[in-house]
Amino acid sequence: MSYARQMLDTYPGAFGVDATVLAAAIDALSDCAQACTTDVDADLSEQNPAEMVRCIRLCLDCADVCTATLGVTSRQADYDSDVTKPLLLACVAICKSCGDECERHAQHYEHCRVCEQACRRCERACRELLDALK
Amino acid sequence: MSYARQMLDTYPGAFGVDATVLAAAIDALSDCAQACTTDVDADLSEQNPAEMVRCIRLCLDCADVCTATLGVTSRQADYDSDVTKPLLLACVAICKSCGDECERHAQHYEHCRVCEQACRRCERACRELLDALK
Amino acid sequence: MSYARQMLDTYPGAFGVDATVLAAAIDALSDCAQACTTDVDADLSEQNPAEMVRCIRLCLDCADVCTATLGVTSRQADYDSDVTKPLLLACVAICKSCGDECERHAQHYEHCRVCEQACRRCERACRELLDALK
Amino acid sequence: MSYARQMLDTYPGAFGVDATVLAAAIDALSDCAQACTTDVDADLSEQNPAEMVRCIRLCLDCADVCTATLGVTSRQADYDSDVTKPLLLACVAICKSCGDECERHAQHYEHCRVCEQACRRCERACRELLDALK
Numbered sequence: 001m002s003y004a005r006q007m008l009d010t011y012p013g014a015f016g017v018d019a020t021v022l023a024a025a026i027d028a029l030s031d032c033a034q035a036c037t038t039d040v041d042a043d044l045s046e047q048n049p050a051e052m053v054r055c056i057r058l059c060l061d062c063a064d065v066c067t068a069t070l071g072v073t074s075r076q077a078d079y080d081s082d083v084t085k086p087l088l089l090a091c092v093a094i095c096k097s098c099g100d101e102c103e104r105h106a107q108h109y110e111h112c113r114v115c116e117q118a119c120r121r122c123e124r125a126c127r128e129l130l131d132a133l134k
Numbered sequence: 135m136s137y138a139r140q141m142l143d144t145y146p147g148a149f150g151v152d153a154t155v156l157a158a159a160i161d162a163l164s165d166c167a168q169a170c171t172t173d174v175d176a177d178l179s180e181q182n183p184a185e186m187v188r189c190i191r192l193c194l195d196c197a198d199v200c201t202a203t204l205g206v207t208s209r210q211a212d213y214d215s216d217v218t219k220p221l222l223l224a225c226v227a228i229c230k231s232c233g234d235e236c237e238r239h240a241q242h243y244e245h246c247r248v249c250e251q252a253c254r255r256c257e258r259a260c261r262e263l264l265d266a267l268k
Numbered sequence: 269m270s271y272a273r274q275m276l277d278t279y280p281g282a283f284g285v286d287a288t289v290l291a292a293a294i295d296a297l298s299d300c301a302q303a304c305t306t307d308v309d310a311d312l313s314e315q316n317p318a319e320m321v322r323c324i325r326l327c328l329d330c331a332d333v334c335t336a337t338l339g340v341t342s343r344q345a346d347y348d349s350d351v352t353k354p355l356l357l358a359c360v361a362i363c364k365s366c367g368d369e370c371e372r373h374a375q376h377y378e379h380c381r382v383c384e385q386a387c388r389r390c391e392r393a394c395r396e397l398l399d400a401l402k
Numbered sequence: 403m404s405y406a407r408q409m410l411d412t413y414p415g416a417f418g419v420d421a422t423v424l425a426a427a428i429d430a431l432s433d434c435a436q437a438c439t440t441d442v443d444a445d446l447s448e449q450n451p452a453e454m455v456r457c458i459r460l461c462l463d464c465a466d467v468c469t470a471t472l473g474v475t476s477r478q479a480d481y482d483s484d485v486t487k488p489l490l491l492a493c494v495a496i497c498k499s500c501g502d503e504c505e506r507h508a509q510h511y512e513h514c515r516v517c518e519q520a521c522r523r524c525e526r527a528c529r530e531l532l533d534a535l536k
Contacts, residue, residue: 003299003386007306010378013313026302031271034298034338038275041343044458045281049451056446061206061217067335068202070302072195075309082227083195086220093216110278118271137433137520141440144512147447164436165405168428168472172409175477178324179415183317190312201469204436209443244412252405329474329485336470340463350495351463354488361484 002027004074015076021125021132025073028118028125032095033066035118039102042111055101059115062098065091066122073129081133088130095123136161138208149210155259155266159207162252162259166229167200169252173236176245189235193249196232199225200256207263215267222264229257270295272342283344289393289400293341296386296393300363301334303386307370310379323369327383330366333359334390341397349401356398363391404429406476417478423527423534427475430520430527434497435468437520441504444513457503457514464500467493468524475531483535490532497525 004026008019015022036059043052043059069091072084099119106113138160142153149156170193177186177193203225206218233253240247272294276287283290304327311320311327337359340352367387374381406428410421417424438461445454445461471493474486501521508515 003303003382004306006382007303007310007379010382011306011310011313012377012379013310026306030298030302034294034342035271035275037339038272038279038294038342040462041459042275042279042281044455045279049455053446053451057209057443060442061209064202064205065217065221068198071198071305074302074306075191075195080227080231083199083224083231086227087199087224090217090219090221090224093214093220097214097217109280111275111280114271114274114278137437137516138440140516141437141444141513144516145440145444145447146511146513147444160436160440164432168432168476169405169409171473172406172413172428172476174328175325176409176413176415178321179413183321187312187317191309194308205439208436208440243414245409245414248405248408248412325477329477332470332473333485333489336466339466343459343463348495348499351467351492351499354495355467355492358485358489358492361482361488365482365485 004030011076013076016079017076017129017132021128022073022076025125025129026070028122029066029070029073029091032118032122033063033070035115036060036063036066036098039111039115042109046109052105055105055112058094058098058101062094062119065094069126079133084133085130088126088133091126092123092130095119095126099123138164145210147210150213151210151263151266155262156207156210159259159263160204162256163200163204163207163225166252166256167197167204169249170194170197170200170232173245173249176243180243186239189239189246192228192232192235196228196253199228203260213267218267219264222260222267226257226260226264229253229260233257272298279344281344284347285344285397285400289396290341290344293393293397294338296390297334297338297341297359300386300390301331301338303383304328304331304334304366307379307383310377314377320373323373323380326362326366326369330362330387333362337394352401353398356394356401359394360391360398363387363394367391406432413478415478418481419478419531419534423530424475424478427527427531428472430524431468431472431475431493434520434524435465435472437517438462438465438468438500441513441517444511448511454507457507460496460500460503461517464496464521467496471528481535486535487532490528490535493528494525494532497521497528501525
């Protein structure tokens with residue numbers, strides 16, 4: 001069981017969403033931020049970094065947005081839909097863009113394939129959390 | 135002149151928004167994230183931290199969202215409105231909530247007054263950037 | 269297999285340390301940052317937050333230092349011991365302090381026990397990475 | 403007066419270091435993290451990003467370490483020299499390396515000159531804080 005799930009199962013307060021959906025989102029956000037940070041470095045190590053500029057930028061944006069979404073969704077008390085919903089929408093959008101760009105490079109670069117998978121999983125998990133919060 | 139403005143004035147690419155508006159947002163986001171981080175610590179040092187729990191949580195959320203928005207708006211090339219706009223909306227919403235909560239404590243705690251000012255300025259600067267990006 | 273391990277296995281450059289040790293550190297840092305962020309929120313939800321102030325501060329510091337160490341160790345090319353070694357030392361120290369403080373509360377609060385475990389594992393993984401880098 | 407200085411002047415607890423030195427470090431860390439984040443994006447926009455790979459990596463490391471140091475030094479209560487000193491040493495080292503690399507490019511790229519200045523100022527401010535904490 002992930003730390004996220006264990007923390008939710010021992011949380012003293014109530015949170016208005018299914019713990020399985022929330023823990024899945026927290027784990028996916030954490031993994032996606034980490035994969036994107038590493039993919040930036042892998043892209044920079046390729047022979048022609050100029051081809052990877054767009055991928056690097058999207059990975060940097062994706063890591064930043066996932067990190068903020070991770071923090072906000074980990075603090076479930078005082079949940080505010082005016083903050084959480086647009087933040088999750090921004091996260092879904094950047095995971096989609098970053099996943100699409102990584103897919104373009106996945107044939108040549110295995111690290112982009114791994115990063116694409118992390119982005120796709122995070123996009124799905126954030127959509128499911130958005131639906132559960134409605 | 136702030137570093138943000140100097141960096142924008144020496145930026146090699148084009149960015150589709152007025153540099154004055156963008157630099158003002160970047161500076162306000164950076165200051166607001168810092169003020170919120172410090173206000174959490176100041177709140178924890180007050181005699182009755184239980185009264186400050188909501189303020190602490192909002193400051194933590196505000197710092198996280200401002201930091202992500204700072205990163206994304208600082209990378210102006212490959213601007214994507216599907217990411218930047220909801221992110222700025224989330225940032226406006228949390229700056230508003232956090233500023234309102236800090237205002238409630240501002241009479242008793244000067245540090246909350248300072249943090250409120252940073253939140254209000256950041257909320258305005260993000261709204262202006264949102265308008266400029268339309 | 270974690271994303272960290274998959275990313276290292278597909279990394280285009282060389283890195284001067286055993287991939288198993290490095291991936292274990294990256295995974296432990298990511299989990300510890302997440303556990304500490306969540307534990308802050310759980311501490312704030314307890315009946316007497318005043319008793320948890322030291323735990324909250326240490327968890328905030330631990331999350332910040334783990335996040336930076338995660339970023340730097342994920343970028344293995346251009347490794348610089350003058351940066352990485354003191355950073356890992358700071359991370360070992362804060363994981364030790366935060367783990368000790370969480371242990372004090374673990375009998376009463378299960379979330380602190382989970383966080384303690386994440387801190388202990390991260391402390392060990394960072395020590396092993398430090399040894400491997402010597 | 404910066405927000406950092408205003409927050410310190412209204413801080414409810416005691417902190418064992420001169421407020422002028424501490425506020426100067428906090429402001430310099432915040433500015434340096436921001437300058438490095440923007441310089442990464444500027445480097446990626448140059449005609450030959452391959453020449454800028456080392457600069458990009460150092461700027462990413464510098465932003466991460468400055469951000470963590472900013473958080474830890476902003477939480478002055480429960481100051482722990484086993485954490486803060488190695489963290490400040492790591493920060494001095496990365497600001498020095500990043501400043502040196504930016505200086506190499508400063509003749510051709512004005513954005514690297516601005517970033518170099520932010521790194522040099524942050525290196526000095528962290529050294530002064532280290533001395534003040536002894």
